Amino acid sequence: MEWLTDLQIWASLVTLTALEIVLGIDNLVFIAIVAGRLPLERQNRARQVGLALALITRLALLASIVWIIGLTQPLFDLFGQPVSCRDIILIAGGLFLLYKGTREIHQGLEGGGQEEAAGGLAGQLLLIGMTLIADGAGFDVPKGYIYAAIGFSVGVEILNQFAARRRR
Numbered sequence: 001m002e003w004l005t006d007l008q009i010w011a012s013l014v015t016l017t018a019l020e021i022v023l024g025i026d027n028l029v030f031i032a033i034v035a036g037r038l039p040l041e042r043q044n045r046a047r048q049v050g051l052a053l054a055l056i057t058r059l060a061l062l063a064s065i066v067w068i069i070g071l072t073q074p075l076f077d078l079f080g081q082p083v084s085c086r087d088i089i090l091i092a093g094g095l096f097l098l099y100k101g102t103r104e105i106h107q108g109l110e111g112g113g114q115e116e117a118a119g120g121l122a123g124q125l126l127l128i129g130m131t132l133i134a135d136g137a138g139f140d141v142p143k144g145y146i147y148a149a150i151g152f153s154v155g156v157e158i159l160n161q162f163a164a165r166r167r168r
Contacts, residue, residue, distance in 0.1 A: 032047070075088075087138070098126060100122075105122045120153060127146065
């Protein structure tokens with residue numbers, strides 16, 4: 001019952017809940033746009049199928065994360081550090097996020113009209129990517145620091161959005 005008073009667990013729950021809500025809204029917007037392109041008589045059915053597929057996919061992804069967390073059996077040693085499938089997946093995912101974040105920043109610097117939104121998202125991608133790489137390499141990064149940085153980043157992004165609206 002110690003977990004009930006652990007602030008890191010509650011911060012994790014709040015962060016994951018917020019991410020799920022944002023991703024859920026993103027799914028709804030995408031489904032509405034795609035279904036809106038269909039003939040009127042097929043739009044309702046397309047929305048239902050889209051929402052069902054989004055739910056099934058989300059549940060499958062969550063189940064796969066639970067499975068990946070359990071892949072801790074060492075495959076080999078690298079510089080005296082045991083390496084498991086979980087570590088390889090974390091490092092590969094982190095490298096992918098670093099690539100995507102760096103690419104977003106690069107495109108924002110070259111100009112594309114969405115510099116503010118891309119910069120905020122890219123910064124979070126880099127943060128999460130580095131955390132995944134560190135976890136995969138066996139370094140424990142206190143999650144409280146990560147959640148605080150993400151919370152601060154979200155707060156700054158909200159202020160940026162308000163400022164952008166006022167300028168328009």
